Amino acid sequence: MNAESIYYPFVSVDCVVFGFDGERLKVLLIERNIKESDELYNDKKLPGSIILKDEDLDDAAIRILNELTGLKNIYLSQFHSFGSPERTKNPRDILWLEKTMKLKIERIVTVGYVALIKINRKIQVLSDNTETNWYDLKEVKKTRLAFDHEEIIQKGLEHIRYKLDREPGLFFELLPRKFTISQLRTLHDTMHQVRSDIRNFHKKVAQMPYVVALDEVEKNVPHRAARLYKFDRKKLW
């Protein structure tokens, strides 16, 4: 190995931010508009950024999310790095990078993180005027995405499914502070791609000491109101 043969790519961090609206799993995407000669081309991208000097990967992910939402203490988990030389070969992406970075990019190795946030907590505070929106995960396949972000989202989803298996406390990062068993079940079933039996699900929840019933029911529903529960992290292990 000599000095000439080694190679410096850029290193970036991209975040797959998941949310849950009570019905469906959502992912946070940023609008991207590219002027191509006369045409305006629109697609979406993951929130991400080149890492800064002296910035750890985890810190970069924390920074990206904070810049995006204003929130701190978001659940984050690194899942995979993507470094194919092909991933930055799309002319549209090259054009966008040149305009945004003012720099000719040869290659970007990106580190993928998954983030979980309560969907109602998202605060729109992007410094530039780009728009950020939640998209149904199922729609994503039909949406035009930058770079290999579709692949990144897919891998991120697999990762968070795996993490949810091992850390059941993570479900509650996605649910509102007070939630119904039914919401928890919909989330669980969506994540695991199953249709669980409602009675068996109640039984299972009853065995989770960290899901505690409140003396409260949901409001403004046109039928019998469901009891509300909260997550008690202290009782998790």
Added chain:
Amino acid sequence: MNAESIYYPFVSVDCVVFGFDGERLKVLLIERNIKESDELYNDKKLPGSIILKDEDLDDAAIRILNELTGLKNIYLSQFHSFGSPERTKNPRDILWLEKTMKLKIERIVTVGYVALIKINRKIQVLSDNTETNWYDLKEVKKTRLAFDHEEIIQKGLEHIRYKLDREPGLFFELLPRKFTISQLRTLHDTMHQVRSDIRNFHKKVAQMPYVVALDEVEKNVPHRAARLYKFDRKKLW
């Protein structure tokens, strides 16, 4: 984000190569000798390399292993990237990098891969005269390691434990082509940090269609010889 504020670290790939000698889990480490003024300092490092121009991360890992062992078709799985600015701050590591790379290194983001190989297949063909050896995983904690390689090994171990849960076929990457139930059990128990019941283990193996008995027993043992088995990948799913 402007051109001045962005930052190019090096990107490398490090491989945590696991082997199993029938008794214990082993990891492949490369001797590293550093001349410090008068003293010769010795420690170990993971096999790894800066990625080449136009080389995908997976391809870099494949190349590293091929250069190290001459083998192809080795099981490989990416598990985590490490990018702390602190990881290349040890003066000893800086010295070694300058001597080896002939270049002042500021920072290296490394992508960790786990590899599994049959321990008897390792072929020593390193171009330089560095020595490569297997080390007991339990000894590793007592061994001086370069950079943050101890942390990388630890994370790699957790990763491969997880992978073994989901892909039982991976056990057979570590075992000889013909193996006994006892070897499989020792490996299984080592990986899962349990002591399984021998009768229940036999039962479990009997339910694995992909573990097929041979008309052969082990040789040169001072007691009743155990039956040999082989792995039949075609019967895996």
Added chain:
DNA sequence: CAGACATATTGTATGAAATACATTTAGATT
């Protein structure tokens, strides 16, 4: 206010899988 409607809540029976546990067998050694 009675009936219709929507979702919430609850228990039992069955089968599958994991666990606990000890004796006999086969070959090598003396």
Added chain:
DNA sequence: AATCTAAATGTATTTCATACAATATGTCTG
């Protein structure tokens, strides 16, 4: 022939996952 070492094997118990439907509680409508 006796001893040693590890291999091979079966049953009973418990735990966990699954299948399955009726009743309760509140809202809404005419």
